[in-house]
Amino acid sequence: MRFSETASLRACAEVDLAALRANVRTLRARASGAALMAVVKSDAYGHGAVPCARAAVEAGAEWLGTATPEEALALRAAGLDCRVMCWLWTPGGPWRRAIEADVDVSVSGLWAVGELREAAAAAGAPARVHLKADTGLGRGGCQPGDWPELVAEALRAQADGLITVVGVWSHFACADEPGHPSIQAQLARFREMVAYAEEQGLRPEVRHIANSPAALALPEARFDLVRTGVAVYGISPSPEMGTPADFGLRPVMTLKASLALVKKVPGGHGVSYGHLYTTPGATTLGLVPVGYADGVPRHASGTGPVLVDGKLRTVAGRIAMDQFVVDLGGDEPPPGTEVILFGPGDRGEPTAEDWAQAAGTIAYEIVTRIGTRVPRVYVNVNPEQNG
Structure with a gap:
């Protein structure tokens, strides 16, 4: 059996976009009414960001997610006009370009609010911001003890018309380990941090903490939006959770x-x-x-x-x-x-x-x-x- 003439004679990675669309529809059905973000970071987990993003949107994904701003800007350059969020920012990043491209951004610390103020003033438009809470993963995100200061600074920037806080979010450490005690601890902390932000006057459009394993197996974690990454591509988050077929997914x-x-x-x-x-x-x-x-x-x-x-x-x-x-x-x-x-x-x-x-x-x-x-x-x- 030889390759079709459309494939390289040496090697190729065949990407089945019908399988991807079917996976997105399956994940949307499991999301219990929450919106679905298809994460296409790292060139869509090696599958090709733009073709996979288009297929995901065709199948009903309301959001696309990337790690870096460059990945998000590439989606905009390709003509994708759904909601796009990127979360891995470093000082001096292209904030203004993101604002002008209508890309949602993540903020974990005061330095980012300061840079966003300047960028929004230069762009003449407010930045759409998701405040990230560190509920126990210990990577990005604001620690609970620093949360009041970050929320207060975000409220000031919002009152000045420079940002709009549209989301509060976090990320699980062990959602792919069913029954791990950190899961419920993180959920409880997330609820507390969201409640505090809302008590102070923030009105986030979306609250989100669920990654692929939580979207598949933790209904209480779905809130307003689920961020599905590896599951979009038909891969189970961990063998302990089950096979792709157990979730109605097909490898792409x-x-x-x-x-x-x-x-x-x-x-x-x-x-x-x-x-x-x-x-x-x-x-x-x-x-x-x-x-x-x-x-x-x-x-x-x-x-x-x-x-x-x-x-x-x-x-x-x-x-x-x-x-x-x-x-x-x-x-x-x-x-x-x-x-x-x-x-x-x-x-x-x-x-x-x-x-x-x-x-x-x-x-x-x-x-x-x-x-x-x-x-x-x-x-x-x-x-x-x-x-």
Whole structure:
């Protein structure tokens, strides 16, 4: 089975936009009336930000979320006109450009309010702001002890017509660990911090704390908006929570390569750097022309699973920068035969979660790390096409 002419002969990441649209519809149905934000940071978790953002909006996502302002501005430049929020700001960031592009921004500290004041005055329009509360994750966000000062400063800037506080938000530390005691503790603290802000006179349009695992499994955490990231792409937040199918989700990306070489070797033949694998007997080896420069994790050397000509195989020896080897056990599929590293699993191929287990990481990292020299090939681009 050979690649279609639309795909690279070396490798490609096939992205099924019908699956993405179906995932968004499933997540919206689970959101219990809350609006849905499709998070498209890090190039949509490696899937391609603009095509995936468009598909998510077509399926009903009211918001798009990014980490960096540059990611948000790129969405605007591509013509996406829904609500867009970005949250990872550093001093000197492009606040004015964000205001002029109608991008919602996040504020965790007083320095950001000060910079926003100047930017809003220069832009001649108020900034739309979400105040972030640190309810226990310990990353971004304002600590509870500093919250009154931040709320007071935000109220002053709002009274001056320089910002509009449209949201109060936070982020879970352990929502992907069902029953973890921090979940309810964070929810309680979030409610307290929202209540304080509202008592002081803020009227946020949206309160939001739910990420993918909370959107899927914690109805009490959904509030007005859920921020779904990895679930949009059909990946379960953790194997402990269940498989994608358990939530009605379908993996969106299939990573394929094309066999570059098949050759016979004798027993006792070392394979790849360090000879971590030696053939147990006479066999055939297949060369797969992708490696860690393409995002295939080197930590999966000797353990990474692949489907070659309908049969499951395992990476033999070390994964190199541009290639790895599989022991074909005497089979001789021709060069050009399709190799599937991961996909939805319909044809018995491994999934991103299988690669995560093999590499000792999480499925988020497996899809996000697929490099730029692997072309993305989009299928079911139009909403009429199966989704």
